[in-house]
Amino acid sequence: MSFYPVHKLAKLAGISVRTLHHYDRLGLLKPAVRTESRYRLYGDQELLLLQQILFYKELDFSLEEILQMVKDPNFDQLQALQNHRHAIETRRNRLTRLLETIDKTVSKLQGENAMLIDEELYAGFPKDKAEAYRNEAVEKYGSQVIEESEIKLRQLGKTNFDQLKAEQEEIAQTLAAMANQDPASVNVQEQVARHYANILAFWGKSVGGGNPLEAYKGLAQLYVDNLRFTSRNGQENPEFAAFLSKAMTYFVDARLNGKKSRNRDIK
Incomplete structure (x- = not known):
């Protein structure tokens, strides 16, 4: 069995050492071993339990609620993982719908209300050519006509x-x-x-x-x-x-x- 010191587990899980110390004090996640020098060492079971804790936190459960669940004698890690998967999929689908709604709203607002800037009117042309085309149009049709046209396009x-x-x-x-x-x-x-x-x-x-x-x-x-x-x-x-x-x-x-x-x- 592999053991992880507290700093290595913290880095692996993307949390702080202080958080792991806090979980230990709460009785939520105890180290598998304490050395004679009082160093905390965590094994495979602790890694799995930490994963469960972080999943529940992601789903906005409080630490007190998580403690009650994981200390329940009927707690089933496999069933918990399946429940986590279902909950995360549900959240993902909801967030996807929200993102689609935001994108549609942004597109609508940009399409109907956002005026184009000069660079967008001549997008695709090198700057010197865009200026040359505009100057020729001004010379041929007059600046007033071109400016009115540009306002309309914006x-x-x-x-x-x-x-x-x-x-x-x-x-x-x-x-x-x-x-x-x-x-x-x-x-x-x-x-x-x-x-x-x-x-x-x-x-x-x-x-x-x-x-x-x-x-x-x-x-x-x-x-x-x-x-x-x-x-x-x-x-x-x-x-x-x-x-x-x-x-x-x-x-x-x-x-x-x-x-x-x-x-x-x-x-």
């Missing part, structure tokens, strides 16, 4: 903003897969309509002096003039840029012509 909250970015990526992938189709085809134009709505959600309706269709047509030209705006994974693709620009231009012209036709009908 108010979306992280959850909605992330959803908007995810939708943008999904649309881009879909259009990239259609690059060999006719830009004016129904399928392509359906995706361009989604692209326009997504872009408008980022810009806000004040872009282009309140004429977002013209601003969108300007973006179509920008895609051809500056290939980095349609690059994927750092790779520029002139063919895709040309396809997307044509599809966007067709979309705008069809909308504008439709408006003109409706205006003539009204007159």
Whole structure:
């Protein structure tokens, strides 16, 4: 049989030597042996009993209650361990549910109320590129339009903003897969309509002096003039840029012509 001096048992159990001395005074955990020099030595049975004591303490039993239980002549260590397991599983499940509730509440609060900071608006871009993109947008559309757009995006909250970015990526992938189709085809134009709505959600309706269709047509030209705006994974693709620009231009012209036709009908 192995014996542990008090300091070694304390270290093994993660408690203090003073705690073990206290348990000894209470009669809760007596050492198996006391040497002639009055040193306490604990054996295997004491280790098991200490485990039981610590389990009960974890379940918020008082030392007096624990003493009554472990000194009961009918105390069954195996049954006690099984009871401990069941109690800990129950507590774990309850704590898991509480953590899930907290996570949902935090997500809700962040998604609905927490405004994004500037760094989150341009997350994913190297800092110098993010600044360059913003400066170009300011030069093209004006600082007031860009600032209004950024305020609107901040108010979306992280959850909605992330959803908007995810939708943008999904649309881009879909259009990239259609690059060999006719830009004016129904399928392509359906995706361009989604692209326009997504872009408008980022810009806000004040872009282009309140004429977002013209601003969108300007973006179509920008895609051809500056290939980095349609690059994927750092790779520029002139063919895709040309396809997307044509599809966007067709979309705008069809909308504008439709408006003109409706205006003539009204007159």
